[in-house]
Amino acid sequence: MDQIQHDIILVGGGAAGLRAAIAALEETPRLSVALVSKVYPMRSHTVSAEGGSAAVVRDYDSLELHARDTVKGSDFLADQDAVEAFVAEAPGEIVQIEHWGCPWSRDPDGRVSVRAFGGMSVKRTVYASDKTGFHMLHALFQTSLKYDQLTRDDEFFVTSLLGEDGACRGVVAWDIRGGRFICLVARTVILCTGGAGRIFPFTTNGAIKTGDGMALAYRAGVPLKDMEFVQYHPTGLPGTGILITEASRGEGGYLLNAKGDRFMSEYAPNKKELAARDVISRAIVDEMQAGRTFDGPYGNYVHLDLRHLGEAAINKKLPFVRELTRNYVGLDPVVDPIPVRPVVHYMMGGVHTDMSGSTPLSGLYAAGEVACVTINGANRLGSNSLTECLVFGARAGAAAARYAAEASQPRTESLLQLAAQEERRVREKFLERKGGKERIVDLREEMHRVMESGAGIYRNETDLKETCRVLRDLREKFDHLASIDKEQVFNTELTAVLELDFMIDVAETVAQSALRRHESRGSHARTDYKERDDSRHPNHFLVTHTPEGPRFDDLPVCITRFQPEKRSY
Numbered sequence: 001m002d003q004i005q006h007d008i009i010l011v012g013g014g015a016a017g018l019r020a021a022i023a024a025l026e027e028t029p030r031l032s033v034a035l036v037s038k039v040y041p042m043r044s045h046t047v048s049a050e051g052g053s054a055a056v057v058r059d060y061d062s063l064e065l066h067a068r069d070t071v072k073g074s075d076f077l078a079d080q081d082a083v084e085a086f087v088a089e090a091p092g093e094i095v096q097i098e099h100w101g102c103p104w105s106r107d108p109d110g111r112v113s114v115r116a117f118g119g120m121s122v123k124r125t126v127y128a129s130d131k132t133g134f135h136m137l138h139a140l141f142q143t144s145l146k147y148d149q150l151t152r153d154d155e156f157f158v159t160s161l162l163g164e165d166g167a168c169r170g171v172v173a174w175d176i177r178g179g180r181f182i183c184l185v186a187r188t189v190i191l192c193t194g195g196a197g198r199i200f201p202f203t204t205n206g207a208i209k210t211g212d213g214m215a216l217a218y219r220a221g222v223p224l225k226d227m228e229f230v231q232y233h234p235t236g237l238p239g240t241g242i243l244i245t246e247a248s249r250g251e252g253g254y255l256l257n258a259k260g261d262r263f264m265s266e267y268a269p270n271k272k273e274l275a276a277r278d279v280i281s282r283a284i285v286d287e288m289q290a291g292r293t294f295d296g297p298y299g300n301y302v303h304l305d306l307r308h309l310g311e312a313a314i315n316k317k318l319p320f321v322r323e324l325t326r327n328y329v330g331l332d333p334v335v336d337p338i339p340v341r342p343v344v345h346y347m348m349g350g351v352h353t354d355m356s357g358s359t360p361l362s363g364l365y366a367a368g369e370v371a372c373v374t375i376n377g378a379n380r381l382g383s384n385s386l387t388e389c390l391v392f393g394a395r396a397g398a399a400a401a402r403y404a405a406e407a408s409q410p411r412t413e414s415l416l417q418l419a420a421q422e423e424r425r426v427r428e429k430f431l432e433r434k435g436g437k438e439r440i441v442d443l444r445e446e447m448h449r450v451m452e453s454g455a456g457i458y459r460n461e462t463d464l465k466e467t468c469r470v471l472r473d474l475r476e477k478f479d480h481l482a483s484i485d486k487e488q489v490f491n492t493e494l495t496a497v498l499e500l501d502f503m504i505d506v507a508e509t510v511a512q513s514a515l516r517r518h519e520s521r522g523s524h525a526r527t528d529y530k531e532r533d534d535s536r537h538p539n540h541f542l543v544t545h546t547p548e549g550p551r552f553d554d555l556p557v558c559i560t561r562f563q564p565e566k567r568s569y
């Protein structure tokens, strides 16, 4: 097996990974940094972000208000020291990325435009039409090209972390195109591998969002945090789950039930369609249960109405929404309401880090959606997460660079042996397997079914226990997989099975954490524990992998200025 040595290995080429790479090289230019990604960086999920990126850029706004909105949105589970750092550094990042080439939309007077977003008290979401993620990722990617010290390993799939003397010292990767394993050693590793929406059947998330980094860290003994909190976005297209951005409501679109009522007035009298996402998603499910929604080939749905905005505004501010609706449901939002339903969108939980992205495992950092700092708590506000990738990507990159500058050289010989063991594991378990009867697709569908039925928008003890039981059975069935494609080059069946293996671990942490949280908070709505319980649960749950099963520890929430209060919109 080939071994390649760098100072820093960055896993993931989305917004967080590229921002971290740039920050690391700005901090210490002599370092050698490798960016490892299972897809070309420009195909990372960040590219599909539509609505915008939040920061205080107007005089009427304030850092305190952005922090207050974020903490309230999180249902008071966000760590407030992290939120305060986040809002303070956000405006600088928005200016910086424009200098790198991100074409923010502008008002006629030349100022950067801002739009309304759910749970934000004032307009503070900057955007580039409704293709914000595409433009941000482009600006970061092209900026990264100027650093000679940055090498890219595109289409390398990381299967495990490498450790020595209690520190993370590299990764083992499967070179998808070359059909071989590589041992990549480094003084430090940063995980920027994104979320895990694909553990659910119906999601806005691209097919690559399979929680790999969460599982990699978990298997290496690093705790995951807040895993029970899964965000549903209220407006996905039925059938495909394709996202209709919140910007469509920010620009004035509203939701109608089958009776033609603007039902959000009942659930959130003040903010209506601009309440937080958990509130609107639950309202749609309640309308479904009351029989006031439309019935379609892909289940029940409501209408998102943009017609009153007019063709000119839709073309200027929401062209992608028009394009997606025309192409995927054959309707034109200029004249037709759009059918929508809630769909899994974002993981609030992830790898436990501090504010510099550092994890409890020495030498391992994490940033972006894979990480849980946490500014999102029990519910993320839309448009905070692109900014989170910038702020905490930059912090993690700089901190890892400082760590790498001090850390000793990894012992390459012993790491190579560990990598050889990992190669044997994957070959024996998957590539060279003969004969079981279980098919990947059946196991994945089974996981999807129980995650939706037990760990979806509404949860209860009986269903969660059943979900946990089925996930444990799936783990056993996984040991009896049918043989898979033996091809070495572009073996997509191998990557699919590796991803499913990661997803089952992540799904288990979600369901087990949800079972343990006896209250309703943010996106976690228990029908058997309907209220938020601040007396017993002002805590995060940390879940750590042990041979006997997941172990839980409590971690108190950091409260600086904003005392928990009733959350209404």
Ligand SMILES: Cc1cc2nc3c(=O)[nH]c(=O)nc-3n(C[C@H](O)[C@H](O)[C@H](O)COP(=O)(O)OP(=O)(O)OC[C@H]3O[C@@H](n4cnc5c(N)ncnc54)[C@H](O)[C@@H]3O)c2cc1C
Pocket (backbone or CB within 6 Å): 011, 012, 013, 014, 015, 016, 017, 036, 037, 038, 039, 040, 041, 043, 044, 045, 046, 047, 048, 049, 050, 051, 052, 053, 054, 132, 133, 156, 157, 158, 159, 192, 193, 194, 195, 204, 205, 206, 208, 209, 212, 213, 243, 345, 346, 367, 368, 369, 370, 382, 383, 384, 385, 386, 387, 389
């Ligand atoms: C449709 C959609 C629209 C959104 N719109 C908005 C919005 O308007 N505003 C907002 O703030 N947020 C939005 N979000 C959320 C936001 O886009 C994401 O949270 C954010 O882009 C995540 O960035 P990231 O860098 O953490 O990960 P990603 O962009 O997902 O990148 C992950 C990277 O990790 C790599 N990777 C993963 N596993 C492995 C492995 N095993 N080996 C090697 N490489 C690996 C991938 O190749 C990829 O490069 C949206 C999300 C979706 C799905």
